Amino acid sequence: MQVRTHTPKLEALRRTNLELIAEHYPPQAVLAEPERAFHRLLGQYGVVAAGATRECLFQDETHPYLGVAMDRCIHCNRCVRICEELQGQFVWEVWNRGEDTRVAPGKGPTLLEGGCVSCGACVDSCPTGALFDKRGPEAIEYWTRTTCVYCGVGCQMDVSSRDGKVVAVRPANHPTNRGHLCVKGRYAFEFNHAPDRITTPMLRRNGEWQAVSWDDALDFIAGRLRDIVARDGPDAIGVLGSARASNEENYLAQKFARVVLGTNNVDCCARVCHTPSAKALKTMLGTGAATNCFDDIEHAHALLLCGVNPTENHPVVGARIKQAVLRGAKLVVVDPRCTELAQLADVHLAVKPGYNVPLFNALAATLIEEDLLDYAFLTERVSGFDDFAAFVAEYAPERVAGECGVAAADIRAAARIYATAKPAMCFHGLGMTEHLQGTEGVMTLINLALLSGNLGKPGAGINPLRGQNNVQGSAQMGCDPATLTGSQLIKDAGPRFEAAWGCKLPATHGMDLLQMIDAARDGNLKALWAFGYDVYLSLANEAASRTAMAKLDLVIVQDLFLNETACAFGTVFLPAASFFEKEGTFMNSDRRVQRIRAVVPPPSDAWPDWWIIQALAARLDHPQGFCFDNPRAIWDEVRTLWPDGAGLSYERIERESLHWPCPDEHHPGTPVLHRERFSAGKTAALACIDFVPTPETIDDDYPLLLTTGRTLYHFNAGTMSYRTPNAALRSSDTLDMSPGDAARLGLADGEPVHVHSRHGMTTLPLRITDVVRTGQLFASFHRPELFVNRLTSLVRDRQVHTPEYKVTAVWVERARSDG
Structure with missing residues (x-):
């Protein structure tokens, strides 16, 4: 068989079809954006857009990211199909037939009311610009591949910049995300250049933040840490790694704690989420x-x-x-x-x-x-x-x-x-x-x-499903009091690390994050260094956290913004580079190690976390082991100490999507664990787990059960997402309540309500929804000023101390006008 696709008759038919399509197409669109796929096709066949006007087309100016210009719609139905077959949202529908055919949302008058989740897939599929990114310049020549900084899926994306600022993000066709992104990964990047970003070191003096040089900030920290170690011992200091930081930076953080300070008091935010899973x-x-x-x-x-x-x-x-x-x-x-x-x-x-x-x-x-x-x-x-x-x-x-x-x-x-x-x-x-x-x-x-x-x-x-981009990696790199890099137990791998690092590891058992907070409350922890982690806002039971952290002598906050921890308790603030501004690797939920690459330089005096850690190690007279020229060199040391990651070289990560365990550079990686045997042995034992009810129960005074969680448009403490137009997509946390409970309490949708628990009170706008059952409530925790953790209890996981964010007994009343 011979198949010909460009015979004169077929080419003439294509030209005729293009002329019919272009009969109602605006010529100014072709002139303005000649690189659009449909516009290139018109030029290739010498077809001129006729520009006859059409009426009754869908219009929507309300979406912060997605633009609509339906006079360009050629009814290819790509938007309909990709919304159905990739995202599964079924927003777009084809209305009418023949000359009256129109494409518009089927479930509401606007995109958002019609169920759009702002993933942008329809924009990617549109060949004409009938659907377009409002902020995205179309003619960008250079893109940098990196890994998303939001959840633990680890989506790969291409990022472009102009004049030192990120201007556009598009999904990469990669095994992790298959050419797809969510609204946060694709659009919520403007936090990187927010006007309130801190770009110079600061010390708090007489209750006020004052800008200082790096030399002054590092000398101050080094002096205070020396004093605390001399007076109270190294175990009076705690170091917290970060899901926002790279694997290389988390490795250095725990190495700093153990080698420079001499303590196993190192942990990360995995403690409050998936340490129970691990x-x-x-x-x-x-x-x-x-x-x-x-x-x-x-x-x-x-x-x-x-x-x-x-x-x-x-x-x-x-x-x-x-x-x-x-x-x-x-x-x-x-x-x-x-x-x-x-x-x-x-x-x-x-x-x-x-x-x-x-x-x-x-x-x-x-x-x-x-x-x-x-x-x-x-x-x-x-x-x-x-x-x-x-x-x-x-x-x-x-x-x-x-x-x-x-x-x-x-x-x-x-x-x-x-x-x-x-x-x-x-x-x-x-x-x-x-x-x-x-x-x-x-x-x-x-x-x-x-x-x-x-x-x-x-x-x-x-x-x-890990909640944060590198929470798997931060713990895996050894930001845990009981394990070293690779989640290797200190008692098993300690001698190997001591030989590599040229020192003895601390002999005392380290404290996890919650134990550090308890020790601060009792006056036994004097200093805390946290980077990329708003500890105060994130911990359960704000009152207990406030009491404990107020007793600390030194709180070092290393971040992009003055978060709640810095505002309430910070002694020193160190401005860090964002993931858009540095090199390294993240580790996602399904055990892939993936590269991050610098798209823009850090602003002003901000530096990557790995540089800051090394600079402080030098100030504390311990440059040995902290003189890496770049993250790649740090990663090569990681691979020598972590047998299951030995084969994950930068060269392989650049061209392959690998899952650890990957013990050598010829190993294909391990997408599926435990095929022939378990890591612990040939067999695994079933566990007899008897039920122990939580002490946090409802009664006549606190009759409703509150659980907390995230929402689509925002992330954790809102530090990043609320500094982007995502704030227009969801402006506030809400208290979600069933229609039956709202009617019984005489409450109306949207009105502010006071929520009281046995531990504290906050005020939230009410959202009446049948998503929650009668007797139960739900709230997200993204707005710092609403501080939902004023409500949560001190109950913790019995084995690893993760707070019980999911069960809080509360009562609700209409917010009083007098406050």
């Missing part, structure tokens, strides 16, 4: 990280989502999950709220907050009772089955359904899906970990995977 996975399976990669979503026949809301918190992965479900994968969602994916689920288990352990024990009991086990896997890879079966029989669905707030029949239906629609892939989030039994809750998930054989194969596994 602890549970390492204890039971031997490796404290996700077992499978994101590419396995397309291989899974069933998906189990537990306490995670990926379409808002990990939107690119959320879109992939949504597409998998639309293609026929089964879906079970365990979440107190009726999230977007819960609405698509085959079974939604709206568990009462705090009751994860009995619920997942009930799922395990169902697998055993209904003979839904993988006996071959159990025989070869699992131990302790008989004891576990006897234990978990007490958690039959009919016994625990009432206290969990779900139907026994639904528990059984969920168990059947997970065990029979194999392979089944489990994702979990902070709704599992931020509890009194956070670590143990994750262990109950691992029990399910062991019983059903959903481990060690593509499309399966237990996978924590």
Whole structure:
């Protein structure tokens, strides 16, 4: 067969079709943007746009990022298809037929009211500019590939700059995100050049911040640290790594703590989110990280989502999950709220907050009772089955359904899906970990995977969705009091690190972040150095945090902005470079190590964190081991000390998307862990986890149950996203309440309400929504001035001390006009 695509007849037909399309096309658009794909095609065939006017076209000027010029629409329907087939949002629809055909949102008068989540995929697909980025210059020649700084998906993106400022971001076609980005990664970059960014070191003198030189700031810090070590010992100092910082910088931070200061008091923000995941996975399976990669979503026949809301918190992965479900994968969602994916689920288990352990024990009991086990896997890879079966029989669905707030029949239906629609892939989030039994809750998930054989194969596994871009990397680099780089226990790997670093490691056991706060309260911790982490705003129970941090003698804040920690307690502020301004690597949720690259130079006197750490080490008379010329040199030292990362050279990372373990430069990486054996051995033991209820319970005085979390348009403390036009997309945190509760309390949508807990009070605007159940509330925590952590309790995970952000008893009243 011979196929000809450019014969004279076909070319004439193409020209005729282009002339028909161009009959209603504006000629000024072709002149203004000749590089558009459709405009190039018109030029190639010598077709002139006729420019006949059309009426009744969709118009929308309300979106901060997406522009609409529908006089350019040629009805190619690419926007319709990409919104359906990539994002799964179904915003765009084709209206009418023939000459009356129009493309417009189908669910509302504007894009945002029609369900747009501002991912920009339709803009990328549009060949004419009918849909366009309002801020994005079209003719950009040079783009720099880097890794997104928001959630833990690790999306790759291309960034362009002009006059030293980032001006545009577009998604990269990379295995991690497959040419897709969310609204934060694509559009929320203007924080980098915000007018209130701090670009010179500062000292607080007489209650006022004063700009100083780097020499003055570093000399001041070095002198104070020497005094504290001499007077109170090195364990009176704590160092906190950062999910905002690179792997190389976190490695240097923990090395500084142990080598220069002589303390194991080093931790990072993983403590307040996914340390329970790491602890549970390492204890039971031997490796404290996700077992499978994101590419396995397309291989899974069933998906189990537990306490995670990926379409808002990990939107690119959320879109992939949504597409998998639309293609026929089964879906079970365990979440107190009726999230977007819960609405698509085959079974939604709206568990009462705090009751994860009995619920997942009930799922395990169902697998055993209904003979839904993988006996071959159990025989070869699992131990302790008989004891576990006897234990978990007490958690039959009919016994625990009432206290969990779900139907026994639904528990059984969920168990059947997970065990029979194999392979089944489990994702979990902070709704599992931020509890009194956070670590143990994750262990109950691992029990399910062991019983059903959903481990060690593509499309399966237990996978924590990490909330921040490099929270996996910061802990993996050794920002943890009990482990060194590579999550290696000090008692096992200590001698090797001592030989490499040329010193003895501290003998005393280090304190984690929450223990540091307790020690500060008791007067035993005197200094805290935190970079890229707003500790005060982020910790549960603001009153306790304030009391403790006020007793510190020295608080070093290293960041882009004067965050709440700096404003309330800071002694020294060190201006850091952002991820747009430095080199290095991040580590995402599915164990990929990926490059970040400088797009623009740091402003004024800001420097990368790795430079600052080394400069301070030199001031403390310890330059040895802290004289790296660049992050690449730091990473090469990391690889010599971390056997599972030895093969991850910069050269390979530049051209490959690799998952650790990758022990040498010929190893292909490990997308799926535990294929033949577990890291801890041939078999893994089932864990008998009895339920321990939280002391944070409702009563007549505090009758409503509040849980907290993130939202699509903002991120953590709002430090970055609220300094961008994302603030127009969601201007405030809200208190989400069911219509029934609002009616009972006589409250109206949008009005301010006082929220009281046993620990504090804050005021939030009310949002009435049927996403939350009667008796339950939800609030995000992104606005510093609203400070939702004034409400949260001192309850902590029993094993790793993660705060229980997800369960707080409250009562609500209308805000009084007198304040």
